[in-house]
Structure formats: structure tokens, C-alpha cells
Amino acid sequence: MNNENWNDDAQLDALMEQLTVEKAPASLTRRLKAIPREQGRAGSRWSWLTPPQFPRWAMAPAFAAIPLLVVAVMLMQPRQPSAAEVEQARQDLIVAFTYMDKVGVRTGSEIQTILGSELRRGVKDTLSEHLPFTEQSLKEETT
């Protein structure tokens, strides 16, 4: 065999055939086959249908705890208010809203007063500069 023989793929292919897929070591096989056990059933879509892998002795106390859990959850539920409490809350709410309304109206009128006087002063000052008679007419108006 000389160098020219390497120019075609046939020689290489013949050599390639020697290179087969290597068998995985037994230690790797053991590690891979242990994956389902180690990873649990978390990855399975139907995991919620299958019973978890608890020891049998642990199942009885677990089932006994279920009614206790239900009672505890019921006790922790918020208490329903009585009709009188609901009525009282409604009245309180009405008072609160009425107060807020009044405050809103008063605040609005104060804003309007302040803004109005400011606007009037601004307009008056500007006009006085250019039209002196405006000052006089305003004085007359006020008297």
C-alpha cells in the first residue's frame, strides 16, 4: 500500500470499519439504570396518578392525618360576619363617603378661589402695563 491508495475513501472506509461503537462500561450502565430511582417520578406526566413510593407503614398515619388536616383548614377559614355587622359596616361606609364628598367640594372651592384671584391678578397686571385706564376703571368698579 502506498500513499496514493489513501486518496480514495475505500481505504479509509475499510479502516473505519474497525472502529466500532465501544461498549459502555458496566459502572456507567448501573449509573444510568439507577436514574429513574434517583430522579423519582417527578418528571413523569402521570406522576400524580401513581402512588408515591413511601414505605407501607407510613401510609396509615398519612391517611389518618387527612381528616385532621381538613378540620384544621375549616377552622382557619375566615368567620362569616353577622347581618348587624354588615349593616354597621354599610353605615360606616356611607359616613366615610359623605365626609370625602364634603372634603372634595371644599377643597375644590378653595382651589377655585385661589386660582381665580391669581388669574385675575395676572390678567390685571398685564393689562395695566399696556392700558393704564384699566387700573382706574378697576378702582372705580371696586368703589
Add this chain to the structure above:
Amino acid sequence: MSRVFRKWVDEYQDQAWTLARYLLKDPAEAQDACQEAFVKLWNHQDSVDPEKIRPWLMKVTRNGCLDRLRRRHPTEELQEWHQPDVVRGPMQGMQQQELGDRLKSSINGLKEPYRSLVVLRDIHQHSYEEVAAVLELNLPQVKTYLHRARKQLREQLAEVRP
């Protein structure tokens, strides 16, 4: 589901192992890479198309190996895969076995994606389409790169031939 998974282990562990060995060279790291790939398979078994388990697994194995290679220290030298106790005789007397070892060494020396291409196509005998899917290449690229890889191998082997 566990039974199906065990079947996948039986069918594909050798291929994943061989690919990881070629890419990483270090057997312990190759085992870790294989295990990681199969753990991912276990965790994604519901979302992977059953018809495409093999390319999916090869892709995950390869990506895991490449991540490990990237994390390696650049100066880290790894032992060659082929048996270190193989006695290299005079070139004139090089036997087929020795040539095989030389070829394996040459494949190890290829850069990515050439190395994965040769392993997947020439050693694993995957179809071109499957190789393209694993390496995220198109078919013409696969053929071109494979041609280049083989050319490099031929040249390297020609150097050691009498």
C-alpha cells in the same frame, strides 16, 4: 415509563459513551457527561418525540461534552484514548490494528464539528439527516464538512504510511 427508559439505556448508552469518549477522552468525565444526558432524557421524556430519541440524546450528549471542554483549563492535556501500552513497531511493519489506533488518534485530533461528524456518521453509522439534526447543520454542510474531515484523516494517515 421506567421500563421504556431502561430500554433507551440499553439501546443508546454505547453510542453516547463512544461519542463522549471521543470528545472528552477522559473516561470518568465521559461517564459523567453520559449520565447528565440520560438524566435530561429522563426529565424530558414526555416532551421528546419517541421517534427522535437517538438524535436528541446524541445532541444533548455532545452539547454537554462541548460545555465540559469549554470549562477545561486551556493547558490541560489529556491522555489519548487509545491504549498507551500499544507498542509502535517500525512503520513498515505497521499492522492493521496499529493503523486503527492511529486513525482513532487522528479522529481525536480533529476539530469540532469534524470530530463529531466522523463519530456520528462513520462510526455510529447515523444517516446524514440524523447527523444534520444532531449538529444543527444542513445536509450540504454535513457532506462538505465530512469530506473535509475525511481528507484530513487521509492526509494524516498517509504521513505515517511507508
